[in-house]
């Protein structure tokens with residue numbers, strides 16, 4: 001196992017499982033947007049991997065744009081404050097928009113984004129997410145495309161980070177306890 005893979009204690013989804021599920025989601029999306037132009041909006045930074053793989057699995061014309069939001073505000077996510085760090089480059093009025101993210105946790109990020117993008121007069125706004133934690137959900141979010149529901153555990157890989165690391169793992173899993181252990185002095 002590589003240096004990065006050694007830190008995973010439990011693999012929830014392998015690279016192969018993720019790609020297979022994305023292919024199924026892509027098939028659904030292709031059918032739903034047949035005859036329409038599709039603008040995919042990825043949520044930086046976690047959605048980079050799923051956006052790249054889902055867009056390629058779609059195997060049709062799409063446009064891609066990106067937003068960066070901060071859901072920390074005054075300290076924690078529970079503050080409920082969301083700020084735009086990077087807005088879309090495109091005008092979405094009249095467009096069919098598909099927001100792409102890798103996980104819905106409390107739902108704060110995507111409920112806010114759906115409202116925000118919804119106020120710009122798009123033809124439609126839907127959500128595709130690879131993962132969702134139903135037990136953690138605190139805001140109303142109804143994604144049309146969901147890869148898997150998972151328990152309320154801290155997961156990393158495939159875009160998901162712990163202190164900015166592990167986003168580049170091909171699999172998704174939970175971290176070994178030694179990762180969280182404090183570094184001894186010296």
Ligand code: PRP
Pocket residue numbers: 043044045046047069070071077101102103104105106107108109110161
């Ligand atoms: C993570 C994740 C989702 C969001 C989900 O992003 O990528 O976008 O949190 O959590 P929520 O449902 O509770 O809002 P984060 O804001 O940590 O930034 P990142 O994408 O740069 O990792």
Ligand code: MG
Pocket residue numbers: 043044045046047101
């Ligand atoms: Mg994110």
